[in-house]
Amino acid sequence: MLSRNSSPEQTWKRCGENLVRYTPSGTYYVRARVAGKLYVKSLETPVLTVARQRLADELRKLRARATSAAAVRKGKMQVGDALAIYRERLKADTNVKQSTKKYYEQVVVALLRSWPSLAERDVQRISERDCREWASKFFREFSGTRANNTLMVLRNILEIAVEAGALYSNPARALGRAKLSAKELLLPSREQFIQFAKQIREAEAPFQRLRRFRSVRRVQRLSTF
Template sequence: MKQNIWTKIKREHGLYRYNPSGQYFARVRFHGKLYRRKLDTADLDLAKRKLRAFKDGLERTDATKGNTSFEKVLDDYSATLTGVETTKADKRVIIDKLKATWFGIDTLPLRTVKPSQVTAWLAKHYGDLSASYYNSALTVIRDALDMAVQDHVIMENPAADLTYRKRKKPIRTTPTFEQFEQIVDDIRSQRFNADAEQSSNFVEFLGLAGLGQAEAASIKRSDVDLDAGRIIIYRHKTDQGFAIPIYPQARLLIEKLCKGKAHNARLFTIAEARKALSNACVRLGFPSFTHRALRRMFITRAIERGVDVKVIAEWQGHRDGGRLILQTYSHVRPEHSNRMAALMTTGAAGERDSDGDANRAVVSRASEAKQEARWRAS
């Protein structure tokens, strides 16, 4: 006689035990639709509690939306996208790939989607790509399903417990300040290049002000308050503004850029200087530094000069109190580490601090004098 592999638990409507493994399952009909759930336990009392939680979750869903497809949820999610156009475009690429490759996405109810299906789809279409691409796809799926939970289409997000891949720490080349000065001088010396002056000014500003290319390109004369020593910056990525001081090392350049400019005129007539920067690196035999490398140089130099990390974060428009700076710049260049190690002597702390302040003052005055000489020569 063939033995039944399923046992219906008495006095517990919708609770079943799978005899070969002893695991319990929920099988509940809600407003005419059948819902199944593996309860992940072989303990009867725990299975009963999980069954009640499962039924409570169903009560929180809208029965009229029980057959809503995954495609419909993705369309609703796509209509809510905000932010910069490039970010929205990247998310829509993922949505389009889901629609084109997920079997039954336009007909099967979203409530039938399982975590294993999401994992399998990600592995197939993003498994061989970088962690950044994989995580972006998972974020889109998770956000769309979160919205479905909020709209009572499903009771819980099947992608909620899936984990992001850990990003590999990239090796990014960063110029020294001396290399940066050579790059600026090289670009400015290209007399047969009509944009040499603008390009050199742009590159120099990025390095001395520690800003990104898009932020620098959007600065208007009205954003600069020379008397107050402040510049208002607009960050396109977060659609937020913040202020930075006019650093002494950048004041001469900023005054030059502001001279003769109309109130609403932009400081720069160009939006980027990638080609000029790349060509200068080739001519000088340097690595191929990017716009972002100049910002890294600024931040690294500020850290090495002892500027408080929280202050640097404020200069970068961050609102995390310096957490991102600490994570990204946890390293220091070996020469700085060695210089700091040299301070660990048996002498009096006050004497060391006094000497250090004097040395820094001499270096600062020498740097400003050098910059002024370069300006006069150009």
């Protein structure tokens, strides 16, 4: 517990721009003013080097959120604004594995490469026809699984614009999923096949010796009659 005589200077220690340390616990906090609003949030670490790394991420999130909110207030929102919120939500979702987060970031990169002007487009100017034209090209170039996952990401990004009130309906919702082809049969190399056959022979050897022993014993019993 803090003493009633504790001053703010004793409780909080400035450790750099937008970074403060809560003295009683040693935990670092981001303290930043973004778009005229003061934000204070725990970085959940007492380690300075870790705090500085997390500080950069938190500032990026705060500024992206502020930019998106300002765009919505003006009645205009770019796809890039919705994308920033999508990335923020994905990164903060503790139910999603880190490997899955990396995969979907790769999906986002593939989406932006296949649709170069997408991030700068006003969400209200994205039509169902635009989405279908993108899908017709993308689905031909990528596997069904990658195509469907990329379509899902596009839908989720545009759905954020719908949630924000910047878009009436999601134009990507009308698109159908890509058909999944049968998985290719992956045959082992010659070296792998030889090693596999060797392992089978070695595993069967004890049983073969046992069968031969039983056969000999059977012959011996028959010869005694």
